[in-house]
Amino acid sequence: MHRRQGLSVFCFRSMDRRLPAMPFAFYDLETTGTSPAYDQPLQFAAILADDELRPLERVNMRCRLAPHVLPSPVALAISGVQIDQLTDPALPSWFEMMQEIQRLVEAWAPATWTGYNSMSFDENFLRQSFYQMLQPSVFATQFNGNTRLDVLQVLYAVHWRAHKTLAWPVENAGNAVFRLDALAPANGFKDHDAHDALGDVEATLHLLQLVRSRAPDLFEEILDNRDKTHVDRLLASGEPLEFVTRLSAAPPRGIVGCGSGHDAESANAAAFFDVRIADPVECFSLDQAGLIELLDRSPRVVHRLKINESPMLFHSRVVDETVRDRCREIASSPDFSRRVGTAMAELRVQRYPPPSPGESVRVEERIYDGFYGREDKRLLRSFNMADDWQARMSVVEQFGDARLQQLGRRATVLMAPEIMPAAAVASATRNILTRWRGTEAPPNGWTTIAAVHAQIDRLLREGRIDDGRAGNLRNFYEARVRTLEANQMP
Incomplete structure (x- = not known):
């Protein structure tokens, strides 16, 4: 164990460390609750692995509780954090831990920052903590050549496109369970210390190693999507594509369609038109209000896809002439894609209206104010x-x-x-x-x-x-x- 600037850091380095062009930085956080803006991380663990997913370095950090945060008792019960750990004076402060994490992200760059449900949870926590603890780069995992990958999303794609790759535990209703503490043991990962950050990182690495070895072609396709310019080219190609996602508790599924524009105010947000449930030609004549209604329709016709979050986007495996013709219609109608992009921006403002003049906004919620x-x-x-x-x-x-x-x-x-x-x-x-x-x-x-x-x-x-x-x-x-x-x- 090394004591470095007040931090407890456990590092186990290989004897022959070699940083390839794009290593993987697997990471996980244990936190005081579920709110990125108002909770804080208590533990950060990471494993740096080479491009063949062989571990090179392990890091495990903890920090003490900040004075203004009330930890959720449920979160403490899940993580197993003890009261004396929360206030241990030997541990670094939240500020000191975020300093060390920022240094680590810089030292490991360029890398693919990889987690489990990380796009929805860990990324937001990391970003907010960098922001609130005044670190130089709020978006550190996206800059300096870094890319991002969410293994939960990867497993959705594996479940849909290469089902026999893994064993899939099921719940009483017969649906596959995607909890890490169920999937990892079902696929040979023993002694999983669930809800400990380092234990979860080890389990995530194990699952991705299985995908790489058992479904190598799919694995390479997934890695291609780390490059948002590659994703953009796919969307702009006019070719029938398959976007794998999971809606609510339903099993993952592939949506067949093609790109149909970008949010007019957010270039990283793309529209993906499901050509199997709607004929785009019938939508070309819609006015702006009609397009907004189309975007908000259920079942969803147009899906919002983040090109900088390694979406599970692939060439469609089975294409009929109707699908191909509908994709061609969209590709040949740039005005429709432009208007869809405008409607995306307007719908986002309707759902998340900006503060009215004079309205006070808490500083925690101003992270994206420029x-x-x-x-x-x-x-x-x-x-x-x-x-x-x-x-x-x-x-x-x-x-x-x-x-x-x-x-x-x-x-x-x-x-x-x-x-x-x-x-x-x-x-x-x-x-x-x-x-x-x-x-x-x-x-x-x-x-x-x-x-x-x-x-x-x-x-x-x-x-x-x-x-x-x-x-x-x-x-x-x-x-x-x-x-x-x-x-x-x-």
């Missing part, structure tokens, strides 16, 4: 190179972006309250208590005291914790509240 300017990027480097929080605070005062000013002041009062004026600390503790004691939180927001006690009661009813564990948890949460009431950071 890129930082060149000077602020330089200052972020200085902020992270500073020796202490006093020096960092002097950098905060120079930021031009209001988000960085607010996040910098907040990080300082949370991580180093001793250097802040007493009034600033008292104001911060009051704000945290107000948030915790609120009766409601925003959708996928922070954990409140009321939610904590409701979750503990539920865990007791379900037999997932005993009375002793429940009592320890209640004491822990009550102690955090009392510390804040004394105008101190827990």
Whole structure:
């Protein structure tokens, strides 16, 4: 075990380490809850593997709980994190762990950052943590030649296109189960330490190794999709394609169709038209309102596909003349694709309307409010190179972006309250208590005291914790509240 800048890092390096052109960086997070904006990671684990999926390096990091975060009791029960681990003073802070992860992403680049359900969960958590802890690159896993791959999506494609590659455990209703803790053991991965970040990384690597060895042609097709220009070329080809996805709890399936434009405001979001359930010619005459209704229709006719998230997109295996003709019609109607792109942008605004003038938006939810300017990027480097929080605070005062000013002041009062004026600390503790004691939180927001006690009661009813564990948890949460009431950071 190496102690590096206050971090507990476990590294097991091969004797002959060789970084190929595009290694794989398998990773996983264990977190305090399900909200990327209002929870935090507690554990980060990663394995660097070469292009043949042979492990080269393993890293395992933990950090202590930030003062303003109430961890979900359900999340703690799932991960098995103990109370004394949350506040262990020997562990690094959230800020220090994110610094180390950012350095690791830079050191391993270029690599394919690979996880299990990572596009929906881990990527968002990593991005928010880089943002809130003022790291220079919020989108680190997408820059410097890095690409991304979600093994859960890979397994959807394997289930549909090469079913016999793996054993598929089923639930009572007969549907395949895609939980990692079920799939990995069913396919020969023994002693899986489920919901430990490193254990989940090992299991994810094992499953992808099986796909590579048993379905090599499909594996190579999947890897091609890491390159978004390749995906774009497929979509623009006018050829019949198959997009493999999973809708809700239904089994994965392949949707046959072709590209039909890009979101007018987001070049990475493409439209994929299902030519088996609709004739595009009948849609060409739709006005803009009609196109928006088409995009919102169920069953879905036009699917939104992210070209920079390694979508499971392939040449269609079976093509009839109707499918081929409909794809040709779309390819020969660029105006239709342009109008679909405009409708995509308008529908997105309808679903996620921007704040009204004067409406206050929490800083956690402003992550996508634009890129930082060149000077602020330089200052972020200085902020992270500073020796202490006093020096960092002097950098905060120079930021031009209001988000960085607010996040910098907040990080300082949370991580180093001793250097802040007493009034600033008292104001911060009051704000945290107000948030915790609120009766409601925003959708996928922070954990409140009321939610904590409701979750503990539920865990007791379900037999997932005993009375002793429940009592320890209640004491822990009550102690955090009392510390804040004394105008101190827990």
